[in-house]
Amino acid sequence: MIAIEDLHWSGGDFRLEGVCLHVPAGGYGVLMGPTGCGKTTLLELMCGLRQPDRGKVRIHGADVTGKPPGERGMGYVPQDSALFPAMPVARQLGFALEIRRRPPAQIRERVQSLAGQLGLTPLLLRMPRDLSGGERQRVALGRALAADPSVLLLDEPLSALDEKTRDELTLLLGRLRRERALTVLHVTHSRREALRLADCLFRMEGGRVSAAPLDGIDEGGTRREEIP
Amino acid sequence: MSSPATRHPFTPFWATLAVIAVAYILFLVALLATTAAYSSPGQIAAAMRSAEIRHALQLSLATCTAAAILSLLLAVPIAYLLSRREFPGKALVEALLDIPIVLPPMVVGLCLLIFFQSPLGRAIETVVPFTYTVYGIVLAQTLIGTSLAVRSMRGTFEHLSARPEEVAMTLGCTRAQAVWRVTLPAARSGMFAAASLAWARSLGEFGPILVFAGATRMRTEVLPTTIWLELGVGNLAAAISVSLLLMALAVLVLVALRCAGERP
Numbered sequence: 141m142i143a144i145e146d147l148h149w150s151g152g153d154f155r156l157e158g159v160c161l162h163v164p165a166g167g168y169g170v171l172m173g174p175t176g177c178g179k180t181t182l183l184e185l186m187c188g189l190r191q192p193d194r195g196k197v198r199i200h201g202a203d204v205t206g207k208p209p210g211e212r213g214m215g216y217v218p219q220d221s222a223l224f225p226a227m228p229v230a231r232q233l234g235f236a237l238e239i240r241r242r243p244p245a246q247i248r249e250r251v252q253s254l255a256g257q258l259g260l261t262p263l264l265l266r267m268p269r270d271l272s273g274g275e276r277q278r279v280a281l282g283r284a285l286a287a288d289p290s291v292l293l294l295d296e297p298l299s300a301l302d303e304k305t306r307d308e309l310t311l312l313l314g315r316l317r318r319e320r321a322l323t324v325l326h327v328t329h330s331r332r333e334a335l336r337l338a339d340c341l342f343r344m345e346g347g348r349v350s351a352a353p354l355d356g357i358d359e360g361g362t363r364r365e366e367i368p
Numbered sequence: 369m370s371s372p373a374t375r376h377p378f379t380p381f382w383a384t385l386a387v388i389a390v391a392y393i394l395f396l397v398a399l400l401a402t403t404a405a406y407s408s409p410g411q412i413a414a415a416m417r418s419a420e421i422r423h424a425l426q427l428s429l430a431t432c433t434a435a436a437i438l439s440l441l442l443a444v445p446i447a448y449l450l451s452r453r454e455f456p457g458k459a460l461v462e463a464l465l466d467i468p469i470v471l472p473p474m475v476v477g478l479c480l481l482i483f484f485q486s487p488l489g490r491a492i493e494t495v496v497p498f499t500y501t502v503y504g505i506v507l508a509q510t511l512i513g514t515s516l517a518v519r520s521m522r523g524t525f526e527h528l529s530a531r532p533e534e535v536a537m538t539l540g541c542t543r544a545q546a547v548w549r550v551t552l553p554a555a556r557s558g559m560f561a562a563a564s565l566a567w568a569r570s571l572g573e574f575g576p577i578l579v580f581a582g583a584t585r586m587r588t589e590v591l592p593t594t595i596w597l598e599l600g601v602g603n604l605a606a607a608i609s610v611s612l613l614l615m616a617l618a619v620l621v622l623v624a625l626r627c628a629g630e631r632p
Contacts, residue, residue, distance in 0.1 A: 187538045189537065209537045212538075218534075218535060220529070222529065222531035223532065224553075225528070226553035227550075227553070235536070239539060239540040239545065284535075
């Protein structure tokens with residue numbers, strides 16, 4: 141479960157004021173809003189890359205507001221994938237376990253299992269510069285899932301991809317969420333992604349977040365599709 | 369698809385720029401060619417047989433390498449700090465770091481000499497003697513090499529997104545671990561370029577070394593000192609031979625820098 145309680149943050153002219161948000165355990169929350177409204181800042185506050193002026197971030201009931209980013213049990217996939225430039229795919233997938241000093245055999249096993257799950261097995265020796273946009277995002281996803289987080293934060297992970305790859309990854313996200321019982325908060329501008337993935341929808345505007353009805357984004361008669 | 373070069377017609381504007389570039393490059397090539405033609409292979413071989421010049425070559429290579437390593441060790445943390453953080457007085461810090469580059473070389477040497485006459489300098493010299501020693505050569509070279517390496521490394525860090533570091537922190541790294549495991553490996557060719565710049569600049573350093581470390585043959589004589597000493601005794605052939613050697617080393621560094629720059 142993700143709960144944000146009365147979160148305040150200010151930086152320069154920009155501020156978040158009293159942000160509240162709740163995604164139930166195993167739920168898939170989608171956060172939408174205009175560019176520059178603070179969606180990325182909110183995710184960074186949640187995963188500990190920024191400290192709020194006030195308010196709390198709770199994960200499954202535990203207050204993680206003061207904890208370092210790596211101890212919050214969250215996986216984070218930024219918009220540009222932010223792969224480690226000098227690391228092959230296999231090391232990116234094993235990075236979280238390498239940092240936790242897990243035995244090499246366990247790291248190898250996890251890398252193989254993630255690569256299989258995400259269709260990355262033929263790419264394990266490739267460097268990030270040799271990957272396509274869709275491959276990069278799958279690696280970023282695998283890297284974030286390696287330490288078995290219970291919460292996944294996705295910052296427009298599919299925005300730079302072509303429609304076919306986006307559809308494939310949307311299916312993959314739905315499947316991963318079910319298989320791993322993940323609680324997800326997914327930032328996107330895409331109504332299509334929101335319709336296909338969201339259990340609960342939030343709209344951010346003017347530094348505030350409000351819950352929005354799912355059928356509120358159903359424009360043009362698009363029907364909500366079943367997540368396979 | 370046509371390349372940018374073929375898309376633009378060769379107008380008088382581009383022709384003027386090309387003439388300026390070609391004239392300057394021809395002058396550079398002429399400088400190198402006339403210096404090279406002034407000497408013969410026999411004269412170069414004779415100069416290389418001189419024990420003093422061989423000692424100066426070895427000392428130059430050793431001190432430049434030490435100075436390049438020290439410059440890099442100082443430049444990496446300083447450049448990282450400047451590229452990733454805003455803090456009060458940052459503009460002043462940036463200006464101070466450029467001082468060794470903009471000060472006349474002789475003045476740098478004089479400043480070093482005066483500093484090591486102060487109580488603090490003398491205290492330091494009880495541990496490591498710098499004035500008129502090989503350590504002094506390395507210190508003078510490092511002082512200027514670090515300023516150049518900081519500029520170069522800052523460019524490298526500013527080109528590398530901070531995002532991967534932040535992701536590494538969400539995966540369990542501390543900031544230091546993220547820099548060590550993610551950023552520095554990605555900055556490898558930038559570090560090589562910075563060290564090469566510091567090395568090349570150190571190789572040609574003369575003024576501060578002359579003032580601070582002296583020009584004692586077989587002790588504190590580096591290759592630029594050799595040129596000065598040989599010219600002083602009218603041995604033009606040896607001075608030119610050493611100059612050619614310095615030119616060859618500079619070209620080597622240039623090639624290495626190009627290779628590092630072209631690496632992805």
